[in-house]
Amino acid sequence: MIAVDTNILVYAHRRDSPWHERAAHCVRELAEGGATWAVPWPCIHEFLAIVTHERLYSPPSPLGKAIDQVQAWLESPALVLLAEGEGYWATLGQLLSAAKVTGPRVHDARIAALCIHSHVRELLSADRDFSRFGSLTTRNPLLPA
Numbered sequence: 848m849i850a851v852d853t854n855i856l857v858y859a860h861r862r863d864s865p866w867h868e869r870a871a872h873c874v875r876e877l878a879e880g881g882a883t884w885a886v887p888w889p890c891i892h893e894f895l896a897i898v899t900h901e902r903l904y905s906p907p908s909p910l911g912k913a914i915d916q917v918q919a920w921l922e923s924p925a926l927v928l929l930a931e932g933e934g935y936w937a938t939l940g941q942l943l944s945a946a947k948v949t950g951p952r953v954h955d956a957r958i959a960a961l962c963i964h965s966h967v968r969e970l971l972s973a974d975r976d977f978s979r980f981g982s983l984t985t986r987n988p989l990l991p992a
């Protein structure tokens with residue numbers, strides 16, 4: 848299963864992003880394909896916070912459009928939303944300790960732990976910080992192959 852990080856979702860949504868076309872193509876292929884794909888719930892929350900933030904985008908995405916975008920992704924029959932469940936804490940605690948993660952990077956560890964705990968084979972992200980979690984394979988789909 849492939850999971851998608853917040854930044855890919857943001858770029859897929861924001862037409863003013865220089866990475867919009869590549870990110871939109873990537874997400875569209877996953878959403879319309881037959882293979883199971885995933886988005887961690889924290890990435891949905893972060894997506895909404897980022898695209899509607901007036902200090903990050905001028906103009907920001909209207910809340911209604913951002914919600915509609917999430918709803919469109921949720922309509923993909925192959926989408927799985929990753930959430931904490933039984934045994935998640937052990938995975939997160941191990942990641943935090945092994946990577947010596949503190950502060951704001953705990954958020955990335957949370958996403959990584961959700962992916963690892965849910966047996967995600969690859970996380971699509973433009974964020975290189977995930978490389979500190981060696982047991983999670985990441986790939987930046989915005990870079991040329």
